[in-house]
Amino acid sequence: DAGVIQSPRHEVTEMGQEVTLRCKPISGHDYLFWYRQTMMRGLELLIYFNNNVPIDDSGMPEDRFSAKMPNASFSTLKIQPSEPRDSAVYFCASSHRDTGTDTQYFGPGTRLTVL
Amino acid sequence: SQKIEQNSEALNIQEGKTATLTCNYTNYSPAYLQWYRQDPGRGPVFLLLIRENEKEKRKERLKVTFDTTLKQSLFHITASQPADSATYLCALNTGGFKTIFGAGTRLFVKA
DSSP, X not given: OOOOEEEOSEEEEOTTOOEEEEEXXXXXXXXXXXXXXXXXXXXXXXXXXXXXXXXXXXXXXXXXXXEEEEETTEEEEEESSOOGGGOEEEEEEEEOTTSSSOOOEEOOOEEEEEO | OOEEEEOOSOEEEETTSOEEEEEEEESOOOSEEEEEEEOTTSOOEEEEEEETTOSEEEETTXXXXXXXXXXXXXXXXXXXXXXXXXXXXXXXXXXXXXXXXOOOEEEEEEO
């Protein structure tokens, strides 16, 4: 298996622009998570899906952030408009509920820089 | 609110020694706790999971303990190697499939 795939790996944009991050989870996994990591705040859960349905989006910082999962093999995290404080590494992770635990498999991340 | 604390300072040890990392938490009773490893520029990688009814779990040179009374988990790497140098993250299940991560402890193993 190729693991969790994220694109792009690096994104540099200007304040006010729309940013879309993409994720392909591991085939067969029914949970998908979006995280943001910064030096100051560490790894924060933004939102997670089960069977393509958003379950908990309480970590989404504000209305500028939105996430979708149109099918089992694709998810997007969108920031519109972007701000410099959104600069961080964004990780996507997936897991499968076969043991009743949420051991997660992370992608390589997207490093976002908003100028 | 739920809080996880890991050693904020980096841990420096000599090759061959045992590294011990600490994870303390408050205001929650997790059903299980996980440890992940993260290398620079990469995503976290799962290492071990320990459930609330387990005191200890081992995997090769790794050992995790879980004391629900003290609300603490210890992560040990025996016979440490320079390749073990990385950041180690503690993660708590907080209900359903929601997990919160600690800030991580950086480990440096010197040859």
